[in-house]
Amino acid sequence: MRRLDIPVLIVGGGCTGLSASIFLHDLGVKSLLVERHAGTSTLPKAHYLNQRTMEIFALHDVAGAVYAASAPRHNHGKITWMTSLGGDGPFDRRTIAEIDIMGGGGLREVYDAKGLTHPTHIPQLRLEPVLRAQAEARGATLLFRHEFESVAQDPDEGGAGVRALVRDLETGELIEVHARYLLAADGGRSVGNALGIEMQGMTGMADWMMAWFSADLSSYITDDRAVMRMFVHPERPQVGRFAGALVTMGPDRWDGHSDEWAAFWMTPPDDTDQVDTGNAAEAIQDFFKIDAPIQIKHVSHWTLETVIADRFAEGRVLLIGDAAHRQTPGAGLGLNSGIQDAHCLASKLALVLAGSGPELLDSYESERRPVISRNVGWSLFAMSNMALPMLAMGISPVMPPEINQHEFAKLLDPGSEGVARRARLDEVFRTQRIEYAAHDLELGFCYTSAAIVDDGTEPARRDPMGAEYFPTTRPGSRLPHAWLDLDGVRRSTHELIPLGGFLLLTGPGGEPWCAAGPKAAAECGLVLSAVQVGDGGDVGDPEGHWRDLREVDDDGVVLVRPDGHVAFRSPGRVENPYGTLLAALRAITFR
Numbered sequence: 001m002r003r004l005d006i007p008v009l010i011v012g013g014g015c016t017g018l019s020a021s022i023f024l025h026d027l028g029v030k031s032l033l034v035e036r037h038a039g040t041s042t043l044p045k046a047h048y049l050n051q052r053t054m055e056i057f058a059l060h061d062v063a064g065a066v067y068a069a070s071a072p073r074h075n076h077g078k079i080t081w082m083t084s085l086g087g088d089g090p091f092d093r094r095t096i097a098e099i100d101i102m103g104g105g106g107l108r109e110v111y112d113a114k115g116l117t118h119p120t121h122i123p124q125l126r127l128e129p130v131l132r133a134q135a136e137a138r139g140a141t142l143l144f145r146h147e148f149e150s151v152a153q154d155p156d157e158g159g160a161g162v163r164a165l166v167r168d169l170e171t172g173e174l175i176e177v178h179a180r181y182l183l184a185a186d187g188g189r190s191v192g193n194a195l196g197i198e199m200q201g202m203t204g205m206a207d208w209m210m211a212w213f214s215a216d217l218s219s220y221i222t223d224d225r226a227v228m229r230m231f232v233h234p235e236r237p238q239v240g241r242f243a244g245a246l247v248t249m250g251p252d253r254w255d256g257h258s259d260e261w262a263a264f265w266m267t268p269p270d271d272t273d274q275v276d277t278g279n280a281a282e283a284i285q286d287f288f289k290i291d292a293p294i295q296i297k298h299v300s301h302w303t304l305e306t307v308i309a310d311r312f313a314e315g316r317v318l319l320i321g322d323a324a325h326r327q328t329p330g331a332g333l334g335l336n337s338g339i340q341d342a343h344c345l346a347s348k349l350a351l352v353l354a355g356s357g358p359e360l361l362d363s364y365e366s367e368r369r370p371v372i373s374r375n376v377g378w379s380l381f382a383m384s385n386m387a388l389p390m391l392a393m394g395i396s397p398v399m400p401p402e403i404n405q406h407e408f409a410k411l412l413d414p415g416s417e418g419v420a421r422r423a424r425l426d427e428v429f430r431t432q433r434i435e436y437a438a439h440d441l442e443l444g445f446c447y448t449s450a451a452i453v454d455d456g457t458e459p460a461r462r463d464p465m466g467a468e469y470f471p472t473t474r475p476g477s478r479l480p481h482a483w484l485d486l487d488g489v490r491r492s493t494h495e496l497i498p499l500g501g502f503l504l505l506t507g508p509g510g511e512p513w514c515a516a517g518p519k520a521a522a523e524c525g526l527v528l529s530a531v532q533v534g535d536g537g538d539v540g541d542p543e544g545h546w547r548d549l550r551e552v553d554d555d556g557v558v559l560v561r562p563d564g565h566v567a568f569r570s571p572g573r574v575e576n577p578y579g580t581l582l583a584a585l586r587a588i589t590f591r
Helices: 015-026 051-059 063-068 105-114 124-137 280-288 334-353 358-385 387-392 401-411 416-430 439-443 511-524 545-549 577-589
Strands: 002-011 031-035 078-082 095-100 141-144 146-153 162-168 174-184 199-202 207-214 226-232 243-248 260-267 295-303 306-309 317-319 483-486 489-492 502-506 528-532 557-560 566-570
Touching (some): 015 334, 031 146, 031 174, 051 063, 051 439, 105 439, 174 334, 280 295, 334 358, 358 387, 387 416, 401 416, 502 511, 511 528
Parallel strands (some): 002 174, 078 226, 502 528
Antiparallel strands (some): 146 162, 207 260, 243 260, 483 489
16 A cells, blocks of 8 residues: 655645645645545526635635636626516516626725735636646646545654545555644535534535526626626416525626626525426526527536535544535635635644644634624625525515515505605615625624633624625734735735735834844744834835724734734833734644
């Protein structure tokens, strides 16, 4: 039996596993990724990458390649609610409403002010090849058509840690992989089950259907700003046939001339009127009321669930992405959560493999579980909230078609009744920001763990609607983005974080912190970049962006971890900055 030795084994070659491979390689950690399939995803699956995910990709020099394969920003700034694409009935071809989404339209200025990057739209079948190419270009070892079979752990701390059996599906050969750590990024299909890890939560809530197809819809779609169109049919009583969605899938055009599309419906678990490959083309033509030829590429069904693993680690095996949590598509938090799991964990693994205490890895679950719990709950909340616009239109799945049509007609009335109903509908559509502009969910989460030095201040402000993000330097929070001037070049605060290292930010009176920081880091065997911001400092703050966000005085300090989260701060000068920073760094890194 062939044996391979590697610091980290990654099981699963989807977006989360490939991202972990990239992050670890950039941090100097060798890994081996095994994936049972022959290649990357052949289905669209998830398609939204939020601002924090793209920020992480940017810092690892991946964002440019992702944007190049994504929809142009002007093509994914809206979502539109409609009745149909075609048809000549009294309710057909009606545009009911549109709102700004994904940092587009009226949201563009807000998102651009608070982040280095912007969100984007890219189906998973196009994202995964980009990530695979990025990993391979770095020299990462990826073994497709290799399946995880079993795992055992060495109780001896001096041992390899993990011994996994992997089978080459081409030759049948068994390979014994000895690794310090194993990352399960397999969607919960194998590793977690082998370790007896249970998924807890709600399952079997509804059947979600996706039909991926090619069609020329340019004669029906002339507005090129919407990435998604929601359809409501007041005349149809069936739960699974009066509401659905249409999403542009590119690959070359992302407007009405898009070659590929994805149609979605949600139906009760016991619904017998299912769409499959044989009847999908007819169902799509019927639903959207079009006569364009349809070429079906694939039809898939899956059951909606909101589940979280009872533990994110078992010894030296750690779970990330869908292996640790699965949720509804609401607010697009699933894939993003997985990539952010990988980013958080990669920085901790790099520190541990370089000398930090293994206890640091305990902070992974301490930090990520509260964030995941909120994201999973929010996704269900957002999905449930999607029913509100239909009800405000006068459409209910429990009402007969004639009543739905009668109530919907009032919405179109040119008189006072219609004015009142449309005004009410406008108010309801404002609540859809919890689904399509959840900026606070994307950027506002705050970690709490032994790897964060709590300063005793009140928790940062959060928007109960999940939309408005309030930047803060409170320990545990994402470092606020601010544009600074470095020798005449604009740089984000995030671009100052050394890859795998710490960032110390201080103001015009922070010379003692800047002198003490590198010495304290060297004592701990860590990389640290000390930056004095402001007049006479290392970088300029000509517009006062950082001054307005830092929440410490000119002689205070903000210490940022390699993953971009604030680990420690002091509001002002202290008597012994070296001792203070040394104690903080030792506590944060368990060194």
